[in-house]
Amino acid sequence: MRRSVFLSFTLIMLAVQFIGGCAVYDVAVEERNVGTYTSDRKISFLIEEQFLKDDTIKFLDFDAYSYEGNVYLVGEYDSHAQVDKAVSIAKGVKGVKTVTTYFLPKREDDLCGTMDTMDIAAKLKNKLVGDKDIWSTNIDVEIVQCKIIMLGLVGTEKERDEAIAHAKSVPGTRGVKSFIRVR
Numbered sequence: 585m586r587r588s589v590f591l592s593f594t595l596i597m598l599a600v601q602f603i604g605g606c607a608v609y610d611v612a613v614e615e616r617n618v619g620t621y622t623s624d625r626k627i628s629f630l631i632e633e634q635f636l637k638d639d640t641i642k643f644l645d646f647d648a649y650s651y652e653g654n655v656y657l658v659g660e661y662d663s664h665a666q667v668d669k670a671v672s673i674a675k676g677v678k679g680v681k682t683v684t685t686y687f688l689p690k691r692e693d694d695l696c697g698t699m700d701t702m703d704i705a706a707k708l709k710n711k712l713v714g715d716k717d718i719w720s721t722n723i724d725v726e727i728v729q730c731k732i733i734m735l736g737l738v739g740t741e742k743e744r745d746e747a748i749a750h751a752k753s754v755p756g757t758r759g760v761k762s763f764i765r766v767r
Contacts (some may be wrong), residue, residue, distance in 0.1 A: 696730035
């Protein structure tokens with residue numbers, strides 16, 4: 585029993601160390617300075633926290649990303665009231681400079697399911713991680729109705745263009761929308 589508790593504690597501590605190491609790695613290769621990166625993470629969190637509290641918005645349908653105070657909202661909507669409310673919430677968060685949206689109306693007949701979405705995301709992440717010319721941790725990816733939405737800040741136009749080319753090469757993709765900016 586005692587050995588089991590010790591082993592469990594050790595595994596938990598190793599997991600905490602690994603997760604902490606990932607956060608340090610993210611900041612180390614990030615195009616933004618630590619202060620801006622932290623501020624952006626806070627902005628995204630505050631927006632999504634408000635999404636969760638709002639009855640109009642279905643939290644799982646929308647995601648918020650912030651890069652240097654420029655916010656991107658991505659997802660699917662049932663009504664324009666949801667979109668209007670999401671934009672209003674984002675604009676109300678301190679530190680937000682601009683709000684850009686990429687929303688698609690929900691489709692009941694859409695044949696792009698969860699497995700398709702996961703497959704596209706996995707194949708794209710594999711390509712990005714495998715490309716030594718791209719800092720894949722600087723690129724966020726959303727899949728909406730089998731369309732790839734790419735967001736982030738990269739160091740060069742070549743890096744952005746290669747990331748987009750990888751996205752376009754993924755089988756099953758219905759299109760690519762890039763919000764990747766070059767620093």
